Amino acid sequence: MNLLDKFHHWRRKIRWNKQYKQGRWESLQSEKEAKRYETIIRMATEFGPENPSVLDIGSGDGVLTERFGADRYGYFLGVDFSKVSIEKAKAKNLKNAEFETADAITFQPKQKFDVIVFNEAFYYIHDSEKQNVLDRMLNSLTERGIIITSIYREGHGCWEYFKENENLNELAFETVTTDEKLRYWKIGAYVVSSG
Numbered sequence: 174m175n176l177l178d179k180f181h182h183w184r185r186k187i188r189w190n191k192q193y194k195q196g197r198w199e200s201l202q203s204e205k206e207a208k209r210y211e212t213i214i215r216m217a218t219e220f221g222p223e224n225p226s227v228l229d230i231g232s233g234d235g236v237l238t239e240r241f242g243a244d245r246y247g248y249f250l251g252v253d254f255s256k257v258s259i260e261k262a263k264a265k266n267l268k269n270a271e272f273e274t275a276d277a278i279t280f281q282p283k284q285k286f287d288v289i290v291f292n293e294a295f296y297y298i299h300d301s302e303k304q305n306v307l308d309r310m311l312n313s314l315t316e317r318g319i320i321i322t323s324i325y326r327e328g329h330g331c332w333e334y335f336k337e338n339e340n341l342n343e344l345a346f347e348t349v350t351t352d353e354k355l356r357y358w359k360i361g362a363y364v365v366s367s368g
């Protein structure tokens with residue numbers, strides 16, 4: 174990122190903190206959004222190992238962790254660059270779960286994970302950094318570990334990183350719809366090709 178991009182990136186972080194403070198993202202806990210989380214969890218359960226270790230990039234205040242439930246994961250790490258969202262997630266005291274304030278652009282996992290999730294977060298990563306972030310996450314997967322990505326509506330400029338990546342095999346790809354025509358998400362699960 175050039176200096177101007179870095180400045181905008183910093184401003185966006187401040188905006189996220191302000192919005193979490195104002196409670197603007199509490200809507201993510203609504204039943205309208207539930208199907209999206211459920212689909213991610215179903216894919217993780219279907220294609221990942223039992224009781225997986227899960228890394229959630231751009232976790233916000235931990236809604237996915239709550240919906241997953243500690244009986245279905247072994248360990249859960251949520252990472253978000255909004256300190257306010259991470260404080261909210263930590264305050265929930267979720268079992269076997271940790272939350273860390275970190276920027277996806279520089280975050281280097283200290284261990285490998287069975288499931289790595291970009292849940293409504295990949296499109297926020299600056300274009301010049303998307304490939305770096307994805308590659309770093311692919312290197313942080315356990316053997317047969319999977320990546321799950323959820324993107325609101327069409328995800329222009331995002332899906333090609335997964336669909337046209339010759340190192341990835343698509344395990345599933347679904348569109349999650351709601352009663353609102355324009356509120357839908359596409360969710361894909363991927364594994365690194367063997368050989």
Ligand SMILES: C[S@@+](CC[C@H](N)C(=O)[O-])C[C@H]1O[C@@H](n2cnc3c(N)ncnc32)[C@H](O)[C@@H]1O
Nearest residue numbers: 189231232233236253254255276277292294297
């Ligand atoms: C629409 S919210 C989704 C939150 C959560 N994944 C969910 O669906 O419940 C997008 C999240 O991405 C985070 N985010 C955006 N850019 C980020 C970055 N570069 N590094 C880490 N988190 C980022 C925001 O702070 C925000 O919490």
